[in-house]
Amino acid sequence: MKHRHTSLWVVLAGASLPAAIALAGPLGLPPVPVPANNPMTPEKIALGSQLFNDKRFSATGEVACATCHDAGKAFTDSPLKTSEGINKLTGTRNAPTVVNAAYFASQFWDGRSADLEDQSQHPFVNPVEMGLKDHEPILKIVRSDPTYVAGFKQSFGVEPAAITMDHVKKAIASFERTLVAGDSPFDRWYFGGDKTAMSEAAVRGFKVFLEDGRCVSCHTIEQDHALFTDNRFHNIGAGINRIQDKVPEIAPKFLEAKAKGVDVDKAVLSDPNSSELGRFAVTDGLDELGSFKTPTLRNVAVTAPYMHDGSVKTLRDVVVHYNNGGVTNKGERVNDFLSGGIRELNLDEQQISDLVAFMEALTSPQHATPAQAASAGGQQ
Amino acid sequence: MKTKIIRHSLAAVVGAAIALGSAGARADEFTKQEAERWEAQFMQVVQKGRELWTSPALGKNGVVCAQCHPNAANSHPETYPKFQKQIGKVITLPEMINWCIRNPLEGQPLAVDSPEMTALVAYATYERRGVKLEPGKH
Amino acid sequence: MSNHYTRRSFLKTAGTVAAVSTLPVTLVEIAFAKPQDNFTFAYISDSHIQHIRAGKFVNNWDRGLIRAVAETNLMTPKPDFVMFGGDLAQLGTKAELDHGAGMLAKLNAPLKTVMGEHDYYLDLGEYWSKLFGPQYYSFDHKGVHFVVLNSILTHDEWTFNRWPTAEQRMNEMAGLDNPNGSPFMVGEKQRDWLAKDLAKVAKDTPVVVFSHSPIQKIYKGWNFWTDDAEQVQALLKPFDKANVVYGHVHQIQYNQIGNIAFNSVMATAWPWPYPSTYAQAETYLPKLTIPMNRADPFFERDATGWQMINVNTGRVDLAYNLYNNRSRTVAFDHKRGHPADTQFQDVALEPNRAHY
Numbered sequence: 001m002k003h004r005h006t007s008l009w010v011v012l013a014g015a016s017l018p019a020a021i022a023l024a025g026p027l028g029l030p031p032v033p034v035p036a037n038n039p040m041t042p043e044k045i046a047l048g049s050q051l052f053n054d055k056r057f058s059a060t061g062e063v064a065c066a067t068c069h070d071a072g073k074a075f076t077d078s079p080l081k082t083s084e085g086i087n088k089l090t091g092t093r094n095a096p097t098v099v100n101a102a103y104f105a106s107q108f109w110d111g112r113s114a115d116l117e118d119q120s121q122h123p124f125v126n127p128v129e130m131g132l133k134d135h136e137p138i139l140k141i142v143r144s145d146p147t148y149v150a151g152f153k154q155s156f157g158v159e160p161a162a163i164t165m166d167h168v169k170k171a172i173a174s175f176e177r178t179l180v181a182g183d184s185p186f187d188r189w190y191f192g193g194d195k196t197a198m199s200e201a202a203v204r205g206f207k208v209f210l211e212d213g214r215c216v217s218c219h220t221i222e223q224d225h226a227l228f229t230d231n232r233f234h235n236i237g238a239g240i241n242r243i244q245d246k247v248p249e250i251a252p253k254f255l256e257a258k259a260k261g262v263d264v265d266k267a268v269l270s271d272p273n274s275s276e277l278g279r280f281a282v283t284d285g286l287d288e289l290g291s292f293k294t295p296t297l298r299n300v301a302v303t304a305p306y307m308h309d310g311s312v313k314t315l316r317d318v319v320v321h322y323n324n325g326g327v328t329n330k331g332e333r334v335n336d337f338l339s340g341g342i343r344e345l346n347l348d349e350q351q352i353s354d355l356v357a358f359m360e361a362l363t364s365p366q367h368a369t370p371a372q373a374a375s376a377g378g379q380q
Numbered sequence: 381m382k383t384k385i386i387r388h389s390l391a392a393v394v395g396a397a398i399a400l401g402s403a404g405a406r407a408d409e410f411t412k413q414e415a416e417r418w419e420a421q422f423m424q425v426v427q428k429g430r431e432l433w434t435s436p437a438l439g440k441n442g443v444v445c446a447q448c449h450p451n452a453a454n455s456h457p458e459t460y461p462k463f464q465k466q467i468g469k470v471i472t473l474p475e476m477i478n479w480c481i482r483n484p485l486e487g488q489p490l491a492v493d494s495p496e497m498t499a500l501v502a503y504a505t506y507e508r509r510g511v512k513l514e515p516g517k518h
Numbered sequence: 519m520s521n522h523y524t525r526r527s528f529l530k531t532a533g534t535v536a537a538v539s540t541l542p543v544t545l546v547e548i549a550f551a552k553p554q555d556n557f558t559f560a561y562i563s564d565s566h567i568q569h570i571r572a573g574k575f576v577n578n579w580d581r582g583l584i585r586a587v588a589e590t591n592l593m594t595p596k597p598d599f600v601m602f603g604g605d606l607a608q609l610g611t612k613a614e615l616d617h618g619a620g621m622l623a624k625l626n627a628p629l630k631t632v633m634g635e636h637d638y639y640l641d642l643g644e645y646w647s648k649l650f651g652p653q654y655y656s657f658d659h660k661g662v663h664f665v666v667l668n669s670i671l672t673h674d675e676w677t678f679n680r681w682p683t684a685e686q687r688m689n690e691m692a693g694l695d696n697p698n699g700s701p702f703m704v705g706e707k708q709r710d711w712l713a714k715d716l717a718k719v720a721k722d723t724p725v726v727v728f729s730h731s732p733i734q735k736i737y738k739g740w741n742f743w744t745d746d747a748e749q750v751q752a753l754l755k756p757f758d759k760a761n762v763v764y765g766h767v768h769q770i771q772y773n774q775i776g777n778i779a780f781n782s783v784m785a786t787a788w789p790w791p792y793p794s795t796y797a798q799a800e801t802y803l804p805k806l807t808i809p810m811n812r813a814d815p816f817f818e819r820d821a822t823g824w825q826m827i828n829v830n831t832g833r834v835d836l837a838y839n840l841y842n843n844r845s846r847t848v849a850f851d852h853k854r855g856h857p858a859d860t861q862f863q864d865v866a867l868e869p870n871r872a873h874y
Contacts, residue, residue, distance in 0.1 A: 210468065211482065217816040221468040252594050286589050287819075287841040336588035340819030340841065343577055434693060442570050443578075447788065450695035450740055451798070454791035454812065454873060466816045484578065484815060511797050518870070 025180060026364075028187030030225045032102050032177050038117065038170045040177060047151035048175025051168060057124055057138045059131035060086045065123065065172070068095040074367040075099050075179060076303045081310035085129040092268065092275035094310035097303050099367065100296050102177045105231040109292045109308040112264060112282045116173035121165055122265050129269070135165050142168065181298065181364035189361075191224065198361045205358025208351045213322070215355075217341060218294045228298055228362070233279040233291035234339040237326030238307040240276045240290030244335040247289065251277065255284060275309070289337040299367045301360040315356045323347045422502065425495075429503025432496055439485025445500075448484065452507035459517040470516075473501055555831055557660050560590045560627065562824045563603025563765040564785030566636065567618040575617055578818045579608070582786035583621045586824040589839065591626050593826065598659065600627050601827075602650075603765035603783050604634025604670070604730035609688050612645055619649050630657075634730040634765065635670035635702070635741075640688040642677075643668070654708055656715050662724045662829055665715065669704045669729040669744055670766075676700040694740050694790075701738060702731040703745040712753055724759040724832030732764045734773065734780060737793035737801040742767050754778050759832040761850075770838060772848050773804030774856030780804065781836050781848060781857060789813050789821035792873045808859045810838075810846060811871040817842045844868070 023032040023040065034040055051057075055064045068083040069075040075098040077083055083095045093109055101107065107119035123129040124138060132138070142148040143160040152163050155171060186206070188197035198206070209215045219228040243250065250273050258264065264282060268275045275281075279288035292308045306312040312321055312328070324330045325344035347355070405411075410418075432438055433445045433452065449455050460473040467479060474497050478489035490497045565583040568576040590600060602622060607614035615637065622629055631650040633643055643653050653668040671677070677700075681687035690698045704712075719725065727733065733750050736742035744750065754760040760778040768785040769792060792809050793801035803809070813821035819841035828835045833850035840846065844867065851858040 214483070214816070216468045217466050217814075220465065223463060223469050226468075247588075248592055251592055286592070286839060287845075336584050338581065338585075340578075340581070340817040340822075343818075434696075441576050442568055443576060446693060446695055448790070448815070450790065451796045453793075453796045456874070466814070480815065484818075508797050 023177065023180070025225065026182035026187075028182035028184065028191050028226055029100070029103070029180060030227075032180055034177060035115065035117075038173060040174050041155060043151065044155040044171050044174040045178055046175075047148075047155050048171035048173070050147065050151065051142075051172050052175055054141075056141055057130060057132070058086055059133075062086065063130050065120070068123075068129075069098045074299045074302045078303050079305060081305055083129070085123075085126070086131040089128040089131075091126070091128040091270065092272050093308055094305065096295055097299060098176050099179050099181050099364075100227075100298050102180055103227050103296070104229065104293070106293065109295075110268065110279045110282050111233060111293050116176050117169040120169045120172040120176075126266060126269055135168075138168060139163065139165065181366055184298065184364050185361040186358070187226070190221075190226070199357060201354050201357035202361040203358075204350075205354035205356065205361075208347065208355045209358055212345060212347055212351060213319075213355055214341065214345065215322075219297050228296045229294040231294070233288050233293050234341060235278065235288075235290035235292075235335065235337050236322070236342050237290075237335055237338055238292070238311060238321070239309045240278070240335050240337065241327060241332065243273050243276050244333070244337075246273065247277075247337075250274065251280065251289065254281060258284075278308070290335060291339065297359060298362050299364060301363050302367055302369060315359050316352065319347070319352050319355050323352065425499050425502045426506045427503075428495075429499035429501070429506075432500055433503055438481055439487030441486045443485050445480065445485075449504075452504040455504050455508070456517075457501070457505045457508050458511045458513050459515060462516045462518065473504070477501070477504075555661065556828060558593075558595075558597050558826055558828045560593065560597040560600045560824065561603055561763065561783050561827055561836075562586045562590065562600060562622075562786060563632075563783045564605040564634065564768055564787055565618055565621075566605055566608045566785070566787040567614045567621075568608035569611055569613045569617070575614070576608075579787040580617075580621075582788075582819060582822050583618060585819065585841075586786045587621055587624050590824065591624070597627050597826065600625050600629050601728060601763075602629060602631040603728070603763075604632045605636040605765065605785075605787075606631075606634070607637050609685075609692060610637050610640030610646075615645055615649060630666070632666050632728045632730055632765065633668050633670065635691050636688075638668070638670055639677075639691045640684050654711070660829075662726055662832065663716075663719045665712065665725065665727045667704055667708060667712070667727060667729045667733075667750075669708075669731040669733065669750075669764075670702045671705045671708075672700040672702060699741055701743050701745045702741055704729075704733075704750050705746070709746065709749055709753065712750070716753060716757075719757075721756050722758050724761070724829070725754060725757045726761045726763065726829070726834060727754065729762060729764045730766050732767065732771070732780065732782065733762045734775070734804070736767075736771070736803065737796075737799070739796070739799050739801075740790075740793055742793060751775060751778060761834045763827070763834060763836075770810040770846055770848070771804050771807045772857040773806055779833060779850055779857050781834060783825050783836070784821075784823045784838055784840060786822050786824060795873045806856060806858070806863075808846075808862045808867055809873055810840065811843055811868060812873045813843060 023034065025031050052065045055062055055067070057064065063086050068077045070077055076095050081094060082090045082092055084090055096109065101116065107113040107116060113119035113122065121135065124132050124135060142152060143163050149160050152158050152160070152167055156167050158167060185197045185202065188194045218230050218232070218234060220226070220230045221228065254267070254274050254277055257267065268281050276290060279285070279291040301315065304314060306315070306318050312318050321328055322342070323345045326334050326338050326342040436442045436444055438444065457473050460476065461470050463469065464471045464476055464479070467475065474492045477497065477500050481487045481489055562583070566579050567583065568579055570576060590597065606618040633646055633653050637643065637646050647653060654666055656663065656665045658664070677687070681690065690696055693699065716725070731744045732742055733744045733747050735744070735747050755776060757777065762778060762780045763783060764780070765783050765785070767782050768788065768790040769782065770784065771780070771782040773780040789810070791812070792803055793799070794803050810821060821840055821843040823838055823840040825839065826837045830850070835849035836847070838846045838848070846862070847860045848857050849860050850856070
């Protein structure tokens, strides 16, 4: 079956290119937003890839961005629940995929970074990730290693001594902007007009997605593209349920610590209770207590486990959580700060499994497992 | 000879028209009584729409349209069809009414061409009469 | 959108606005004019707990009240008291009032209440009074005289003679836009009581009136109306600083009439469109009001909320905590002499999100 593959790599491999590349989105996605102050060039992208994969930028020399964002695992560390940094130290958050992260209006589960550039600097200096004290070791390496020196010169026209973290961040972000993937069975069925691209179960599941499942309001689709995220923050009862009785104690204590200068990035990754405060920890907004960013659903079938804390194992478990109205087990107490969009859904077994089938149809060909690649094209 | 026959046929046709309705009426001509009669029939449907607008039988949780949309305010019938973010595509007013029946009212959607849906649309647009059309406006 | 309770925003708005805070006071440098004169209380209103059958209630309204109570309980320092602004129930049944009272019982500050029409017209407030006490009363707190009115009464003819059953009477009053309804009023008996009550109060004592109906005439078709508004306003006229806080309208409104500042409170249940959006009627919206943004119907808490009220040197400032929506602060602007939105009074809010 012919795939309509508008992959970025095809564009890059083309003949003579202008200095900067404009990125058309793949099928189902809009053009990739590129900031004016960081135009994409082949050199910058290659440099960013090198930085992304470099283990030397960690206290033990063993952890790179690619450690938790592995290209062979759709740029996650599935099936890890929460990521492991240096010395296998774990934090509190599940590594989100970098694929299509370029379309987010903010980065991290709680949106504490405004863009890819800003996000890239934090893991280096987080004690449970790369564990560096500051960015100096990185700058030392990029200013002396010959391939880096050449790369930065070609990308930014900058001499070694003048290389700063700003350049490093820009290069990494440029590389990440090439990690976009659409062209899933759903895209081909819905935008591409191929009525055989999705299985019957997935087609039924799409109806559940739009209607009884109430998914589309947060996991948005539009007339000509689908990001599957509204870029907003919602409390859906993942994680916060565990600490809901402690919230009156934890929330004021956290704000107190923050007023005294505690770094949010370090606090939320190291303290499992503070971590559950979600977006509130970043904005102090009461209506964002326990709220996390709506992730994209693209490639969700290959990026288990789910939720910001990796606490939900399978897609079926996810649907059941929503079906229960924001609790893992039916009848558990719903937390007081639950988003207004969440409530019991009364889906039956057929609808649940169809919805799962639909989500499995959101995997892009380049990230599909061999089993999925075989069944893509809708033989069920 | 031919013209005579034709004249006779015309007369027959005209006669039939008189028997059915306004004398000598052509195309979409109608009398004042007809207009009043049809408008009254429309208003009956509007009245039915008002009853449904306040009826707990539309959904399953007792909530009625009028609770959030008194006199159909904030329903914006003049802006449809439009992109509706809660549904992810461009839709018509009846589809949005069904969204409301499913979601805040927790009920079952109506067939888009059913008398009930027609009545709801008639009521909402009647309460909005005089407002200029702005299809697509969010 | 959310309030940003950062130190910086406190300092910027200090002195004129409710400090909606979860920080201990010692960490925040607030420069109030005479700090000992200022105090805060929370206001939760219009929860419309609605019974479906047996043990089932409308989940949407339940969640609104639950959330408001939970958030009020997070406030540090604790509010002096919590006012409930009326319409606890939807149809005034014992089941609804009990269900709502159970949620309010979780508040960790003292509760006082105002009655709404949805609480009243089934049994004329008999069960309400058992749960919450008198339907109208006054009290003094930290130098301010507070009055609570039952301002949702109506003509005796409608209340006692018009309807064959109490249930039908309640159902008719429950429809906001129901042409069979009847205008709200305070009534002669309470006005007489109010006159006597206020006679004992010095004219320079700040007076705050809690009422369900607006003590103004805004739009009769939706009973955003108090028929004897002028007479009640006349009773408040002699006071230097009079304030009316009212519920019922499920939207942000504020106004100044003479010496009296008017402020509405939000509902926890659902928001209403502004009467000016009803194309077939002439309506009057208090012209000072910068309307709130309209809500996304998918997010059930959008444009619902509760408020923290700061009584600051005798005038009320309200911080509206609205979910998903742009939170607002309406404070008494001493220079202008009337309530004003601290951010948006002179700029359009977000025209593309306004009600129309």
